Amino acid sequence: MKYKVIFFKLFIHIAALLPLVNAYYLALTDQLGADPVESIIHFTGIGAFNLLLLGLAITPVSKHFKLSMLLKVRRLVGLYSFTYALCHLLNFLVFEIQFDWSLFLNEIIDRPYITVGMVGLLILLALAITSIPSLKKRMGKNWQKLHNWVYFAVLLAGIHFYWSVKSEIIEPGIYLFITFMLLALRFKKFKKKIKKD
């Protein structure tokens, strides 16, 4: 069992890192499409969203198929989602607007789709920091409370994607649909929560 988990984690590290390193290599050497900046922004953005959805699928899948091993890699998948999302933002700051800080702040405030994405990323940041085991222990019950915010973050990611496109809404529409499906699986949890409050 233990070795299985280690191999599984190793597989996730490779599956998440290899494409990322490869994409940056191609983009740095001007081989990632005609506009490597746009390509790398899209690649890391979609990657973050994919990993977030994958992370959210782990609990229901492991429950349904009684694969408790899956739960052991949930944190890792979540952290890679955050890594991709952070790269996504840094790509925007460093390569797209090239450290024009006033433009950076204006864009976050003026463009609703960027505001929404930024809030989502800040939530993921909080979750990533508190994923450190010693912090998790110290937070006790509050940890779960905080980490329930992931449901809000994934919704923001969906809106961010949907709002960012000009007219080609089908792909972001599919992403939103999957998001709602994954949230619907938590319906009981949400109901309980609302009753309690």
Place this chain on the structure above:
Amino acid sequence: MLIKSSKQSDLKEHQVTDESVYLQRRELIKKMGFVGAGALLTSAIPSVANAKGIDFFSSKPEKTFQSHALNFTADSSKNSEILTPEAKVTSHNNFYEFGTSKSDPVKNSQGFNVKPWQLKISGECDNPYTLDLDDLTKSFALEERIYRLRCVEAWSMVIPWVGFELAKLLQKAQPNSRAKYVAFETLHDPEQMPGQASRRIGGGIDYPYVEGLRIDEAMNPLALMSVGLYGKTLPAQNGAPIRLVVPWKYGFKSIKSIVAIKFTQRRPTSTWNVLAPSEYGFYANVNPEVDHPRWSQASERRITSGGLFARNRIDTLPFNGYGEEVADMYSNLDLRKNF
């Protein structure tokens, strides 16, 4: 008077194979050849092209759209800006008829057949006429124009177009006094343009793509009908066989693969304006002062060569730097309202 004596052996008009049918036959044979050769290639050589890193992003198309060299007079203006490399100009396209991703058009348009092509010039004019494919490159003297192209998405290129002034094409039709605007229309052919056949591929916009200019804008010497770039006829993904280039306006005004030009009395519709009137105006003049809801228009990224660290963000100029030639046309217009 023409007196025609027909012999028994002469073909009657209705017996002659229609040109389009004849061309289809050649296309069919070509396709069969491509399928055969393509199957061999794809099965025998597993991605030799990907020697450097793993390239998840590009797939080489099996067929290539044919371009040929043009005769033209070179651009004599002293434009010292660095040209966007040809490979980038021809692989980074917003041409939703062939897919919404920038890299889709080059992949999906290589089988595009421009034969036969007809460009009809009609509407409020005394001499409506039609140009066939050959006429497009032969009716008017061709010249090179190196223009900046500014996309509404805040990136830009510098492209050596080959073409002729739109005004020449329009004047030949002798527009009458009711001609206040000029309307343009792209080919509608869902069989050839997958984006027109599927709303998923075509980004959910209504086709055919249409655009329009005020008559004085259309007659401005900067407005170009382009039939080529980098000295050769236009690649399919850049709007073969003929497209508009209006360098002081955002790129979406420069409509591609045009089949109809019409003089009109009323302001014509334009595709993006209909889709999102609050985002894309009819005028769409490049204006750093007026932001698009999704992009600041104050600056832009100039696409030349270099990877991620190409420091290519530059200030956007009013009218994309062509104010001297065009600003007069808008002196009575509030450009914030008429964006």
